[in-house]
């Protein structure tokens with residue numbers, strides 16, 4: 579199926595360096611992240627898709643032994659020059675010791691229209707193909723925050739974090755294929771599927787390909803992720819995405835968004851940091867404060883539906899929209915779980931939810947996890963309602 583074929587309703591970022599400047603300006607106004615803009619980062623190039631990329635000096639040789647033999651820059655010994663966790667990450671990436679090595683390019687974690695899921699369609703009489711690549715290594719560096727610009731060496735599906743959203747309909751059969759393009763084993767775990775872990779969720783060696791069919795028996799909003807050991811690290815490094823299974827008869831017409839909440843620890847591959855919690859950044863759709871700079875759009879009076887997945891790996895989401903109430907809530911996005919008015923919903927790690935709301939009047943409405951330590955670390959965005 580074609581993924582994310584809808585035009586995005588959020589405002590497109592301006593091209594070239596103005597992307598960075600406008601983001602910085604807006605972030606300063608937001609006052610949500612402390613610290614200045616790192617002088618060592620600069621806008622380097624635009625990808626084919628028009629997404630901005632940032633280039634950082636190469637990291638120094640690693641000084642420790644990161645988990646799983648990863649060559650993560652996380653273990654560099656550069657001292658932090660600033661108390662902010664983001665600034666220490668920058669310091670780790672920007673060690674002058676490695677000026678002869680190739681610079682690190684950090685790209686936008688996910689497409690600009692990621693928040694807009696593909697449209698509903700009726701159940702298909704044929705099998706739905708869904709293919710992913712798994713990736714790791716220095717080429718998979720993403721920008722998890724923009725103020726200051728903060729690179730993170732991800733592991734990912736489809737070269738993006740979060741991974742592509744799969745949307746199918748109750749009763750569909752999915753033919754899934756994983757091609758491991760990484761340098762370490764990866765695997766898949768679809769929470770929407772019912773199949774033996776020992777059969778279909780096993781690790782695939784680098785260069786390997788694996789395929790299996792599964793049936794979307796339950797409508798809902800589900801997480802999928804890599805389950806390769808250590809699973810905490812593969813998830814925290816970015817290997818997760820959302821599956822939306824629509825009920826057979828669809829849902830009422832609404833403006834729809836998908837939000838995947840997740841956490842980042844250090845600059846990639848820092849297993850001890852992931853184990854000890856707390857995170858340095860908590861984000862929606864791969865980057866801190868992404869939707870403060872490019873708000874999600876809506877109109878007063880229209881029905882808005884949000885599919886939420888909390889990829890964790892450690893923190894629950896207390897999802898809340900400031901100035902609005904959810905008129906409808908389904909734990910796991912499962913229609914029989916439907917409940918009425920909620921002010922804040924709990925989405926545990928590894929879980930999903932569906933909420934619907936209607937904005938009463940034009941204006942700006944922040945959305946957050948009401949666990950405010952996490953909201954302050956980047957899990958804050960805006961709805962701009964006309």
Ligand SMILES: [Cu+2]
Nearest residue numbers: 764804806812
């Ligand atoms: Cu993996």
